[in-house]
Amino acid sequence: MSLFEKIRGEFVDIIEWLDSTNDTMVYRFQRYNNEIKMGAKLTVRPGQKTVFVNEGRIADCFGPGMYTLSTQNLPILTTLMGWPYAFNSPFKAEVYFFNTRIFTNLKWGTSNPIILRDAELGPVRLRAYGTYNVRIVQPEVLLQELVSTDGLFQVDEVSDHIRNMIMTAFTSSIGAAQVPLFDLASRYQEISNTIRQNMQADVQRFGLDLTQLLIENISLPPEVEAALDKRASIGVLGNMQQYTQYQVANSIEQSAQNPSGGNSFLELGVGLAMAQQVTNALNPNAAQSQQPPAAAPQPATSPAAAPPPPPQPQWYLSRDGQTFGPFPVNPLLQQGLTAQTYVWRSGMNGWQFANAVPELAVLLPPSPPPAP
Incomplete structure (x- = not known):
């Protein structure tokens, strides 16, 4: 401290x-x-508290306001000093200002993945991060436990320790909750409150209060997230046969528009053949129905070949908004044909219930009579 500051302190003693x-x-x-000096002015602003320390002992504490330091405002310090006179001479004491506002947006997060067992996916590795808020509620306790003689105590000196406490509480809480992985997003607020309540007592030992704790995200490893995205994509696509046909049709269109040369008609034919093969692989029943029936053996004595049998009608079924087929008549029951199944074949005006089509009604089991 310079000489000017020393002289200034002798005439004007304002503590703020x-x-x-x-x-x-x-x-x-x-x-x-x-x-x-006795009679100095102490200004404690909103969001602050002041603690006087004399010879290593907490003497007096002040909340927001303006004070004139005298025997009336410093009863404990006056007793410790044992002044028998008018208290006009300076006294020696350390004055600590405590910032009691809420320190917000402090970060926490997992440094390493947490291994948990999920009921649907099995063992998984999770990462999590978020924010928390903290404030000073007991300056005397904080001074004794953490600050000691530190003249400038900043929030980063305690945030690392609180962050480690949060991670321990987070691991214990989420492991005990046994929340399914797909339901975690809907339980962020509940899990956050549980973690804050579980670690509140440990934080208060330092004279602090954990006012809020937020979970911003709980994530899986990238490879697991990619697998879940594929699983969700399959669910969105729905009918894989229709999707494959649509993709093949797009490929054929792009091939036909390819200006790099080649026989576009040949490419179109190859594309149609590939589409037919894919369709047959996805629907073996349709492939079998589209194959021409084998010719019946001709008797040796027959002078002329018998005419080929007429082609069997091909039926389509509609269920849950999806179309299945075509199928011949015989395997319709195996394909889930019921009296209330919508059916259609070439020559019909529209979809009809199976029991309304005479040639299919005979295949259905008889309905029991109404109960007596």
């Missing part, structure tokens, strides 16, 4: 602190030789 850092929790007021 204006924080310009926004991350300082505790600040020790600087006074030459810690000498504070």
